[in-house]
Amino acid sequence: MTLSLRTVRTPVVSTPDRRRSAGPARTDGWWPWAFVAPLFLGVCVFYLWPILQTVYFSFTKFGVFGGQTWIGAANWARLVQDPDFYRAILNTLIYSAIVLLGIPVAVFLASLINRPGLRFASLYRVLFFLPYIAMPVAISLVWRMMFNGDFGIINYALSLVGIDGPHWLSTPGLALISVSLVGFWGSFGLAILILGAGLKNIPVELYEAAELDGATPWRRFRSVTVPLLSPSVFFVTIITIIGSFQLFDALYAMLGPNNPVMPATQSLVFYFYENGFIRNDKGFAAAIALAILVIIGIVTVIQFRLQKRWVNYD
Amino acid sequence: MMNRISPHARLRRRGWLTGIAALGLAGLLAGCAGGGSPAEPSGDGYTPPAKDFAAEITYGVWDQTQVDAINANIEGFNKEYPNIKVNVNVTPWGDYWTKLQTQGSSSTLPDIFWMNGPNFQLYASNGMFEPITSIVDGGYIKPADYPKALIDLYTLDGVSYGVPKDFDTIAVWYNKALFAKAGVEVPKAGWTWDDIQTKAKAISTALSGDGIYGIAAATDGQSGYYDTILQAGGDVISADGKKTGYGTPEAAAGIQFWTDLITSGASPNIQQLSDTPALTWFTSGKAAMFQGGSWQRNAMVQSDIKDDVQVVELPKGERQATVIHGVANVVSAKSANKQAAQALQVYLASKAAQEQQGEMGAVIPAFNGTQQAFVDSIPQYDLQVFLDAIAYSFPYPVSKNTSAWAGLEAEILLPAFNGDVSVDKANAELATKVQAALDAE
Structure with missing residues (x-):
C-alpha cells in the first residue's frame, strides 16, 4: 500500500x-x-x-463440538423461507419506529434544558441521562414489575380510575409495544446529551436576529434550532436505529421464559440467539447474523442517501 | 426448566463471585503445581490406582452451594489417595454448558465433571465420556444401588457412562391455611386427577374475592406436562430416543389436564403465570397448590407461608408417575489422568460419599438407603413422599439433541393450556415437529 x-x-x-x-x-x-x-x-x-x-x-452445518460440513446455500434457502425471519424483521422495524419517535421529543427536551438561565439544568441532564448508564437488564426487571398484569403499579394506578388494565407483557401485540415504550424512554439520555452539545454550537446571534425580526419562540425553534441541529439529529438517528436493530436484552429480560407471546414478539437478534444457542444450530445462526449485518448496512446507506434532503451542514 | 436452574437468583449471584474467585485460585494452583507425575496408561480395564499414585485432576461443577459438601468428599477421597490433588472448578449454571461445549470442541474437558439428562446423549454420542463398563465389571460400582430410572438416563445404546450423585422427583406442595379458609379437605395420598381438579376449582370459587386460586399450574415439562403425560399412560420420548409420544391420546390427556385447570379458573392463566411465576403465586399465599420438585424445599422453608406448607404425592391418573432427574459424575474420554479421575468417580458414587452429601444438606443422595438425612432436614414437611416417588418414577425424557425439540414444547403448548388453541391441534403439531427434530438427529 x-x-x-x-x-x-x-x-x-x-x-x-x-x-x-x-x-x-x-x-x-x-x-x-x-x-x-x-x-x-x-x-x-x-x-x-x-x-x-x-x-x-453460514454455508456449513456446524457440529456441536466443532467441525463444519459444507452444505452450500441450504441455510440461506431456509432463512428466506422461514416466516419467523420476516416476523422478526417486522417486529424489529416496529420497535425501531417507536424508539425513533423519541428523537423529536428529545430535540424538544434538549432545547428546553439548554435554555439560557434555566435553574437546575445539570440536575435535569443527570435525570435524563441516568437510564442510559443504568444496566439495561436492571431497568428491564423494574419495568417488568411495573407492567405486571396482576400486581403491577401501572395496573394498580389504572384500577383507581376504574380501568381494568391488560397483561402488558403477555398479550400478543401489546407486549412489543410495551417493550418499545421502555426503549423509547431509555433512548432520551444519550440523545439529549448529543443534541445538547449540538445546541451549544448554534450561535446566539441567530436567535437575537430572529427575535429582532419578531419571531415567536416556536418560530425560532422551528427556523433556527431545527435546521442548525440537523447534523446532530442525523447522528442520533443513525445510532438509534443501529441500537434498536440490536434489541435483545430488554426483550429477553422483560418477557422472560415461558412467555406465550415470545414467538410472535421476537426481534432479529433474539431469533439469532434462539437458533444459535438454544437450538444449537450455529450454521443457520451465522446466516441470520449476516442477514442482520446486511439489513443494518442497507438501512444506514439509505439514511445517508436521504440525509442530503434534510441535513444542513452550513 | 431443569431442576438446577430453579434455586436461581441466589445461586447465580453467589456463583458468579465465588466462580471468579475459584477461577483465580485454580489458576494459582495450576501455576504452582508444576508437573505432577505423568499418568499411567489406564488400558482397557479400570483398576484402582496405587495408594501413593500422584496426579492432579480437575472436577467441573456448576453449583456453588454444594462446594462445601464436595470439599468434604474430596477430603475423604484424599485419605485413600493422598497424592491425587483435586481442583474443584465451579462455573455458574448460565455459562456451564457454553463453556463445556467449547471445552469439548478443543478436547480440554475437565477430567471429571457433572452431567445432566438433557445434555447426556449429545456428549455420549460424540464420544466425550469414558464408559463405566469396566468399573461395573470390576464390582467397584453396583448399578443396583441407585434408582433404575437414573441408571437408564445415563445409558446410551447399552453402555453406561455414569451413576447419579443425587436425584429429584415431583410432588404437590399445598397451603393448609388456604384449604382451611376455603373449607376444602386437604389432599391425601392416593388422590386422583378428579380430586385435584375438584379441589382446585372449589378453592378458586370460595376465595375468588381475595384473588386466591386453587392451584398455580406448572407450565414446564419436568414439574408439569411430562408428569401428567406419564400418568395418563403415555410417554414424551420413547426409551430409545427415536420416537415421540406426542400425538397419542395419552399425550392429549396429559396436556388436557393443565388446560382444564386453567380454563376452569382453578389456576391463573398463562398470561398471569408469565407475569408472575407459579412458585411466586404459591409462596405469596395467592395459590393453594403448586406442583413442584424436591429442590423447592428451600424456597418453601424460606417463604412467609412456611408454617402452612405441606407436601403430598402426585395425584393418580391412569397410573401413578413422576419424572425423576439426577446429576451424574462423568469422566472425560480424553482425560490425561483417567485412572485418577475414575478413582474419584468411584469414590463419589460410594455410600459414604453420598451419605455425607445428604447430611450436609446439599442434595438428596442417589445411593439407595442414604436419604434419611434429607427427610429429616425439614421435619415439619413430609419429604418422604419424594423418596417414595422413586418407586413409580420414569427417567427425564431426553434424546441425542434434546434442546432441538425441548424449545418447541413451550411454544406450542402454552396457547393450548390457555385454551386459545385446541389440545388436539397442539398435540398433532408437536407430534410432527418433535418427530422431525428426532429424525434429524
Whole structure:
C-alpha cells in the first residue's frame, strides 16, 4: 500500500486532486503504519477475521463440538423461507419506529434544558441521562414489575380510575409495544446529551436576529434550532436505529421464559440467539447474523442517501 | 426448566463471585503445581490406582452451594489417595454448558465433571465420556444401588457412562391455611386427577374475592406436562430416543389436564403465570397448590407461608408417575489422568460419599438407603413422599439433541393450556415437529 497517512489525516486542507497526484511522492514512509498497526491488527483479528469466518460458517452445518460440513446455500434457502425471519424483521422495524419517535421529543427536551438561565439544568441532564448508564437488564426487571398484569403499579394506578388494565407483557401485540415504550424512554439520555452539545454550537446571534425580526419562540425553534441541529439529529438517528436493530436484552429480560407471546414478539437478534444457542444450530445462526449485518448496512446507506434532503451542514 | 436452574437468583449471584474467585485460585494452583507425575496408561480395564499414585485432576461443577459438601468428599477421597490433588472448578449454571461445549470442541474437558439428562446423549454420542463398563465389571460400582430410572438416563445404546450423585422427583406442595379458609379437605395420598381438579376449582370459587386460586399450574415439562403425560399412560420420548409420544391420546390427556385447570379458573392463566411465576403465586399465599420438585424445599422453608406448607404425592391418573432427574459424575474420554479421575468417580458414587452429601444438606443422595438425612432436614414437611416417588418414577425424557425439540414444547403448548388453541391441534403439531427434530438427529 502506498497510501500516505497524511491524506487521511488532513482531508480539509487541500483539494482531493492535488493530494492524489502528490501522495505517492510525499509518502511518510512505513513508520506511521507502526502506530496504527496495533489497532489495525486488533480490528483484523477481532472483527474482520470473525466476520469472514461467519460468512464461511453460514454455508456449513456446524457440529456441536466443532467441525463444519459444507452444505452450500441450504441455510440461506431456509432463512428466506422461514416466516419467523420476516416476523422478526417486522417486529424489529416496529420497535425501531417507536424508539425513533423519541428523537423529536428529545430535540424538544434538549432545547428546553439548554435554555439560557434555566435553574437546575445539570440536575435535569443527570435525570435524563441516568437510564442510559443504568444496566439495561436492571431497568428491564423494574419495568417488568411495573407492567405486571396482576400486581403491577401501572395496573394498580389504572384500577383507581376504574380501568381494568391488560397483561402488558403477555398479550400478543401489546407486549412489543410495551417493550418499545421502555426503549423509547431509555433512548432520551444519550440523545439529549448529543443534541445538547449540538445546541451549544448554534450561535446566539441567530436567535437575537430572529427575535429582532419578531419571531415567536416556536418560530425560532422551528427556523433556527431545527435546521442548525440537523447534523446532530442525523447522528442520533443513525445510532438509534443501529441500537434498536440490536434489541435483545430488554426483550429477553422483560418477557422472560415461558412467555406465550415470545414467538410472535421476537426481534432479529433474539431469533439469532434462539437458533444459535438454544437450538444449537450455529450454521443457520451465522446466516441470520449476516442477514442482520446486511439489513443494518442497507438501512444506514439509505439514511445517508436521504440525509442530503434534510441535513444542513452550513 | 431443569431442576438446577430453579434455586436461581441466589445461586447465580453467589456463583458468579465465588466462580471468579475459584477461577483465580485454580489458576494459582495450576501455576504452582508444576508437573505432577505423568499418568499411567489406564488400558482397557479400570483398576484402582496405587495408594501413593500422584496426579492432579480437575472436577467441573456448576453449583456453588454444594462446594462445601464436595470439599468434604474430596477430603475423604484424599485419605485413600493422598497424592491425587483435586481442583474443584465451579462455573455458574448460565455459562456451564457454553463453556463445556467449547471445552469439548478443543478436547480440554475437565477430567471429571457433572452431567445432566438433557445434555447426556449429545456428549455420549460424540464420544466425550469414558464408559463405566469396566468399573461395573470390576464390582467397584453396583448399578443396583441407585434408582433404575437414573441408571437408564445415563445409558446410551447399552453402555453406561455414569451413576447419579443425587436425584429429584415431583410432588404437590399445598397451603393448609388456604384449604382451611376455603373449607376444602386437604389432599391425601392416593388422590386422583378428579380430586385435584375438584379441589382446585372449589378453592378458586370460595376465595375468588381475595384473588386466591386453587392451584398455580406448572407450565414446564419436568414439574408439569411430562408428569401428567406419564400418568395418563403415555410417554414424551420413547426409551430409545427415536420416537415421540406426542400425538397419542395419552399425550392429549396429559396436556388436557393443565388446560382444564386453567380454563376452569382453578389456576391463573398463562398470561398471569408469565407475569408472575407459579412458585411466586404459591409462596405469596395467592395459590393453594403448586406442583413442584424436591429442590423447592428451600424456597418453601424460606417463604412467609412456611408454617402452612405441606407436601403430598402426585395425584393418580391412569397410573401413578413422576419424572425423576439426577446429576451424574462423568469422566472425560480424553482425560490425561483417567485412572485418577475414575478413582474419584468411584469414590463419589460410594455410600459414604453420598451419605455425607445428604447430611450436609446439599442434595438428596442417589445411593439407595442414604436419604434419611434429607427427610429429616425439614421435619415439619413430609419429604418422604419424594423418596417414595422413586418407586413409580420414569427417567427425564431426553434424546441425542434434546434442546432441538425441548424449545418447541413451550411454544406450542402454552396457547393450548390457555385454551386459545385446541389440545388436539397442539398435540398433532408437536407430534410432527418433535418427530422431525428426532429424525434429524
